[in-house]
Amino acid sequence: MIVLHHCVSARSFRPLWTLEELGVPYELRMLPFPPRALARSYLALNPLGTVPLLEDGATRMTESAAMCQYLPERCDPENARGLSVRPHEADHGAYLNWLHHGEATLTFPQTIVLRYGRFEPDARKLPQAADDYEKWFLARLRGIDAVLTDHEFLCADRFTGADISVAYALMLGEHLGLLARFPRAVQDYWSRLQRREGFRRALAVQRAEALAQGVSPVPAPDARP
Numbered sequence: 481m482i483v484l485h486h487c488v489s490a491r492s493f494r495p496l497w498t499l500e501e502l503g504v505p506y507e508l509r510m511l512p513f514p515p516r517a518l519a520r521s522y523l524a525l526n527p528l529g530t531v532p533l534l535e536d537g538a539t540r541m542t543e544s545a546a547m548c549q550y551l552p553e554r555c556d557p558e559n560a561r562g563l564s565v566r567p568h569e570a571d572h573g574a575y576l577n578w579l580h581h582g583e584a585t586l587t588f589p590q591t592i593v594l595r596y597g598r599f600e601p602d603a604r605k606l607p608q609a610a611d612d613y614e615k616w617f618l619a620r621l622r623g624i625d626a627v628l629t630d631h632e633f634l635c636a637d638r639f640t641g642a643d644i645s646v647a648y649a650l651m652l653g654e655h656l657g658l659l660a661r662f663p664r665a666v667q668d669y670w671s672r673l674q675r676r677e678g679f680r681r682a683l684a685v686q687r688a689e690a691l692a693q694g695v696s697p698v699p700a701p702d703a704r705p
């Protein structure tokens with residue numbers, strides 16, 4: 481049984497959404513945010529203290545974008561759901577590029593905005609860093625905007641793990657209050673993806689499991705003091 485360690489609307493939402501799109505069984509273990517401080521025993525499982533952690537037999541993974549690639553290959557070897565773009569397909573390179581872009585280019589600047597704009601106590605806040613990296617994130621949306629202006633999805637003309645990786649950064653951007661500043665094609669893409677059954681199930685499952693496991697169902701940034 482695959483086990484996913486998750487905090488509400490954290491990056492672990494990427495593998496959660498992937499699992500729901502695949503429709504395979506898994507166990508979801510909810511943690512308060514940040515687990516490093518609020519669930520110290522978790523450090524024995526993941527010394528980084530971060531989510532996600534995915535356990536699949538002897539396999540242990542801590543990178544959410546890699547899970548968007550791993551889970552379809554592991555759980556849907558025939559690629560019936562189409563979430564993978566395989567090496568023989570023309571868009572394999574584009575798929576890998578967008579898969580990594582979601583975390584390395586789009587989510588990275590948002591973590592600076594969160595930390596220095598919200599999480600740190602007032603004396604340690606850095607408004608200039610938060611503002612600059614907010615602009616950085618918004619400017620980096622130009623790459624997906626160029627594709628989405630005339631494509632429904634990022635690659636291979638279908639919904640793939642790359643869309644999940646990038647869309648999580650849009651979800652976090654919306655939590656940060658930046659939705660109105662997304663380019664129009666990016667706003668439309670994000671609206672379309674939120675109508676997917678798999679996305680809606682992932683939201684419902686994390687809420688139900690948070691309540692059942694005694695964790696706040698409110699997304700992490702707003703749950704912080």
Ligand SMILES: N[C@@H](CCC(=O)N[C@@H](CS)C(=O)NCC(=O)O)C(=O)O
Pocket residue numbers: 490491492514515516529530531532542543544545583
């Ligand atoms: N590159 C990793 C980053 C994982 C990560 O930093 N997760 C955040 C939540 S979105 C976390 O657990 N932060 C808590 C902490 O840093 O203590 C990934 O994509 O999974």
